[in-house]
Amino acid sequence: MNRTTAHYAGITHGRDQSPAAPLMTLTYRSRATSPLSETQLGDLQHTAAARNRAEGITGMVIYSDNRFFQWLEGPPASIARIWSSISRDPRHADIEALSVHAAPTRLFAKWSLKLTTGQGDPLIEEVTASTVSSTNAGAERLAALAIAAEPTEARRLLTAAYTEFRSISALTELLIEPAARCLGDLWAADDCGEYDVTLGLCRLQTFLREVAAESVQQRVEHPLVVLVAPLPGEIHMLGATLDAEALWQAGHDTRVRFPSTEQALERIVATNWFDAIDLSLSPAFSRQHRIDRMRHIVDSVRRASKNPALVVIAGGRAFNDRIASSADVHADASCTSAAHLCEDIARARGSRQHEQAGVGIPRAL
Numbered sequence: 251m252n253r254t255t256a257h258y259a260g261i262t263h264g265r266d267q268s269p270a271a272p273l274m275t276l277t278y279r280s281r282a283t284s285p286l287s288e289t290q291l292g293d294l295q296h297t298a299a300a301r302n303r304a305e306g307i308t309g310m311v312i313y314s315d316n317r318f319f320q321w322l323e324g325p326p327a328s329i330a331r332i333w334s335s336i337s338r339d340p341r342h343a344d345i346e347a348l349s350v351h352a353a354p355t356r357l358f359a360k361w362s363l364k365l366t367t368g369q370g371d372p373l374i375e376e377v378t379a380s381t382v383s384s385t386n387a388g389a390e391r392l393a394a395l396a397i398a399a400e401p402t403e404a405r406r407l408l409t410a411a412y413t414e415f416r417s418i419s420a421l422t423e424l425l426i427e428p429a430a431r432c433l434g435d436l437w438a439a440d441d442c443g444e445y446d447v448t449l450g451l452c453r454l455q456t457f458l459r460e461v462a463a464e465s466v467q468q469r470v471e472h473p474l475v476v477l478v479a480p481l482p483g484e485i486h487m488l489g490a491t492l493d494a495e496a497l498w499q500a501g502h503d504t505r506v507r508f509p510s511t512e513q514a515l516e517r518i519v520a521t522n523w524f525d526a527i528d529l530s531l532s533p534a535f536s537r538q539h540r541i542d543r544m545r546h547i548v549d550s551v552r553r554a555s556k557n558p559a560l561v562v563i564a565g566g567r568a569f570n571d572r573i574a575s576s577a578d579v580h581a582d583a584s585c586t587s588a589a590h591l592c593e594d595i596a597r598a599r600g601s602r603q604h605e606q607a608g609v610g611i612p613r614a615l
């Protein structure tokens with residue numbers, strides 16, 4: 251099946267290359283018309299990366315078992331031009347666009363075109379193959395390894411994936427967050443206990459901290475002071491850890507706290523100035539029964555906050571699965587991946603300022 255045209259319909263060919271132009275992400279998979287040698291792959295990557303650089307495009311292409319999976323991100327007009335070339339390229343067929351959507355951020359900012367074959371490491375081969383075939387197998391594998399008696403292979407998988415992708419955001423969104431949800435699914439199917447889920451999440455958190463140890467903090471002109479905290483009572487801290495890592499890497503003044511009660515959290519926001527607070531529920535369980543409590547806590551945090559215009563972001567699996575929305579918990583926005591948190595905060599602050607300027611409808615809390 252070739253769905254390229256349908257998915258492509260929303261993209262125009264204008265030449266808007268301004269830095270403020272919105273970002274778009276396009277993913278597709280395809281089948282090589284004949285096997286590509288290492289040299290042919292190298293040539294493809296070399297010419298493609300040069301054109302991507304000129305077009306302001308970044309991304310990754312995986313070649314495994316004669317199949318391609320590609321992730322492209324950049325200004326919509328550039329994506330349209332490149333996509334038009336790619337979809338006419340005789341080196342592959344059965345091109346199936348998987349997603350085209352506005353993207354708040356780049357996952358592969360450092361790569362004009364990262365080429366991955368995963369060859370040489372069976373674990374990475376499995377992860378790349380699962381990405382190519384658009385299955386969740388890589389995340390499922392990581393989840394299973396994270397609750398094994400010995401977590402050595404889970405650590406090795408994450409380290410190898412980081413070596414391959416060199417992007418904590420990509421690792422987070424493509425592997426760690428889906429693996430956390432897989433742990434929740436294993437529990438829901440009675441394939442593991444609650445203790446295993448908590449253990450698995452802790453291990454993912456530890457291994458992420460290990461690979462992120464060498465990350466460098468970016469510089470931003472006006473860093474925000476952001477409080478990152480699991481919702482009081484939430485024992486799963488992986489979401490907060492991923493969020494804190496993303497904010498820190500982006501150059502923000504990130505304070506991580508683990509208040510055990512609502513009152514402790516109120517004291518923190520009453521005695522310190524924060525531009526934003528990121529409150530998270532479990533990344534593995536939907537925590538439907540905690541939604542009312544989260545709304546109650548968000549209201550009390552706003553009342554106690556030293557900053558009357560505090561921006562509140564809510565995260566956790568409940569928001570990925572659309573069990574709850576930001577409005578349900580009186581937050582300014584919900585965040586479905588740490589990889590997009592900085593943009594979610596920026597957007598929420600933008601709408602807040604817009605409201606305060608009297609343009610929008612004031613919040614009625």
Ligand SMILES: Cc1cc2nc3c(=O)[nH]c(=O)nc-3n(C[C@H](O)[C@H](O)[C@H](O)COP(=O)(O)O)c2cc1C
Pocket residue numbers: 294297298299301302309311318320322332334335336337338339341342363
């Ligand atoms: C799997 C695959 C991925 C490709 N990825 C890109 C890419 O990211 N950027 C790019 O400029 N060309 C890419 N190409 C090459 C284009 O299809 C095309 O050959 C090249 O951009 C030249 O464009 P033109 O034939 O319209 O002159 C890719 C080709 C294949 C087979």
